[in-house]
Amino acid sequence: TPTRSRSPKLPSHSISSTSINAIGDSLSTWSPDSWxxxxxxxxxxQYEEKDAPVLESVLGKLGRLPxxxxxxxxxxxxxxxxxxxxxxxxxxxxxxxxxxxDYCEKTQIESKLKVLLQMSLIIIWGGRTAITRIARMAxxxxxxxSSPNExxxxxxxxxxxxxxxxxxxxxxxxxxxxxxxxAYFHSAATMNYVRGLxxxxxxxxxxxxxxxxxxxxxxxxxxxxxxxxxxRVVNRLEDALDFMRVIGADRDSTSASxxxxxxxxxxxxxxxxxxxFISHEGLLLPYETTLTRSLPSSSPLAAxxxxxxxxxxxxxxxxxxxxxxxxxxxxxxxxxxxxxxxISSTMKPEELVExxxxxxxxxxxxxxxxxxxxxxxxxxxxxxxHIQAVxxxxxxxxxxxxxxxxxxxxxxxxxxxxxxxxxxxxxxTTFQIHASNGSRLNGVHFExxxxxxxxxxxxxMELTEExxxxxxxxxxxxxxxxxxxxxIAFLIAKYYEx
Ligand code: PEP
Ligand code: MN
Numbered sequence: 001t002p003t004r005s006r007s008p009k010l011p012s013h014s015i016s017s018t019s020i021n022a023i024g025d026s027l028s029t030w031s032p033d034s035w036x037x038x039x040x041x042x043x044x045x046q047y048e049e050k051d052a053p054v055l056e057s058v059l060g061k062l063g064r065l066p067x068x069x070x071x072x073x074x075x076x077x078x079x080x081x082x083x084x085x086x087x088x089x090x091x092x093x094x095x096x097x098x099x100x101x102d103y104c105e106k107t108q109i110e111s112k113l114k115v116l117l118q119m120s121l122i123i124i125w126g127g128r129t130a131i132t133r134i135a136r137m138a139x140x141x142x143x144x145x146s147s148p149n150e151x152x153x154x155x156x157x158x159x160x161x162x163x164x165x166x167x168x169x170x171x172x173x174x175x176x177x178x179x180x181x182x183a184y185f186h187s188a189a190t191m192n193y194v195r196g197l198x199x200x201x202x203x204x205x206x207x208x209x210x211x212x213x214x215x216x217x218x219x220x221x222x223x224x225x226x227x228x229x230x231x232r233v234v235n236r237l238e239d240a241l242d243f244m245r246v247i248g249a250d251r252d253s254t255s256a257s258x259x260x261x262x263x264x265x266x267x268x269x270x271x272x273x274x275x276x277f278i279s280h281e282g283l284l285l286p287y288e289t290t291l292t293r294s295l296p297s298s299s300p301l302a303a304x305x306x307x308x309x310x311x312x313x314x315x316x317x318x319x320x321x322x323x324x325x326x327x328x329x330x331x332x333x334x335x336x337x338x339x340x341x342x343i344s345s346t347m348k349p350e351e352l353v354e355x356x357x358x359x360x361x362x363x364x365x366x367x368x369x370x371x372x373x374x375x376x377x378x379x380x381x382x383x384x385x386h387i388q389a390v391x392x393x394x395x396x397x398x399x400x401x402x403x404x405x406x407x408x409x410x411x412x413x414x415x416x417x418x419x420x421x422x423x424x425x426x427x428x429t430t431f432q433i434h435a436s437n438g439s440r441l442n443g444v445h446f447e448x449x450x451x452x453x454x455x456x457x458x459x460x461m462e463l464t465e466e467x468x469x470x471x472x473x474x475x476x477x478x479x480x481x482x483x484x485x486x487x488i489a490f491l492i493a494k495y496y497e498x
Contacts, residue, residue, distance in 0.1 A: 065184060067311075068311050070310075081367075090123060094136060095116075095448065098474070100475060101182060108451070110450075117274065122237070123493060126493020133274065135276065136280065138186075138194065141280070142165060158174070160173065166179070180286075194276060216486070220460065223460065226460050233494075278312050279313060282332065283318060288331060292310065305334065307336065308336040308337050309337050316340030317340065322355065324355055332359060338366065338367060342373055345406075347386065353389050373401075373445075375422075400442060401431075403425075408477060408478070415469075423480075427491075447480065453481045456484055
């Protein structure tokens with residue numbers, strides 16, 4: 001087909017030519033709208049009839065607005081994820097469960113960027129590995145909900161479905177189509193500030209706001225042994241950074257490979273910035289479709305695809321929308337972006353293989369990231385079968401662990417929380433199961449924030465259920481706070497240290 005003959009530039013590891021011949025024309029039946037013929041498996045947003053003209057004009061406008069991300073950036077991420085899939089890099093993905101338009105504000109954006117950068121530095125150091133950072137940010141607005149309604153004080157209201165559908169306020173629960181346009185502009189403003197920060201040295205290792213490790217006094221750490229442990233890691237990290245600064249390795253691109261803290265991380269460039277990608281769950285298909293754009297024929301992505309999603313670099317399919325026959329899978333199979341798929345205990349190994357055949361017909365390395373989220377009690381039962389099923393195929397996926405979503409519990413007071421020890425147990429078990437099945441865990445996926453929230457119990461600050469009431473601000477799932485996020489990064493670093 002014309003779309004496949006466009007670019008000769010694809011590196012050989014990214015595509016297997018035999019698979020093209022075998023499944024070659026599978027995308028000829030795909031278009032950005034072909035999902036409309038399929039069943040939408042999660043609660044469709046029903047706008048009121050009177051809103052039809054607004055919806056039409058909003059979608060028309062979204063269709064004309066410029067891409068939020070470029071195909072060049074998407075290609076760069078595809079290449080990095082190919083390295084992740086081959087064990088040459090580690091993936092760190094994290095951010096809010098439900099991003100709220102109000103989070104589009106200077107300090108919140110800075111604190112999220114900061115926690116992800118600090119976590120990545122600790123993991124780079126501990127794992128001696130390059131890292132790829134993908135934020136759940138600048139567009140993570142749409143939320144799948146277990147129930148279309150919720151009861152508050154005996155009254156029933158439509159559930160909050162994310163800021164691009166309806167509002168959290170009880171008087172704003174009717175879906176409002178103009179929120180789709182608000183979503184675009186909040187994504188754009190968030191991304192604009194992230195780009196500005198990174199472009200002006202926020203990730204520079206000399207930048208005091210992002211990298212003042214003095215602030216890591218670990219005052220919050222309750223257990224003295226853990227405190228000592230962390231301090232030891234930070235001392236060594238600081239030593240490495242000092243050494244680099246003294247010899248100028250942090251300023252000299254030619255010495256990047258001798259840089260002890262950032263060894264192998266080509267993404268810490270001589271201009272002292274880092275690659276930082278964004279992602280969201282691809283749930284609201286009308287929104288995703290209007291932001292799906294055709295690829296220029298010069299793009300290496302055009303070798304296999306005609307279109308990419310220009311609203312974000314990376315899009316994932318939720319556990320509730322990954323049905324083989326459904327509209328979401330239909331949409332996802334055609335876009336050139338790297339895509340994630342949440343997998344849980346309800347996924348049968350043979351179904352996983354079928355799904356990969358649909359989503360990755362060309363066997364492109366790292367095209368699909370499998371984000372496993374079983375829960376700490378189930379991971380041992382289900383992960384080995386999934387690993388073996390994928391090993392029996394030609395698909396080369398990124399294996400990523402989301403130790404959050406299978407570990408959500410409700411306290412006796414009715415508060416949705418997660419236990420830090422369950423999160424760590426699922427994560428560490430996942431590392432081990434991959435290793436003992438001749439596989440490798442390539443990345444991690446967390447719900448986190450840079451702020452001092454109290455939503456997850458445990459961690460080195462030993463938050464209790466009583467603490468939850470103090471600063472619980474999530475509008476959806478409980479996140480790791482700043483300290484708990486760093487706890488996780490230290491634990492990953494320690495895992496690699498052995
Ligand atoms: C999420 O990532 O916020 C989410 C809803 O996850 P899952 O689809 O795995 O339940
Ligand atoms: Mn969530």
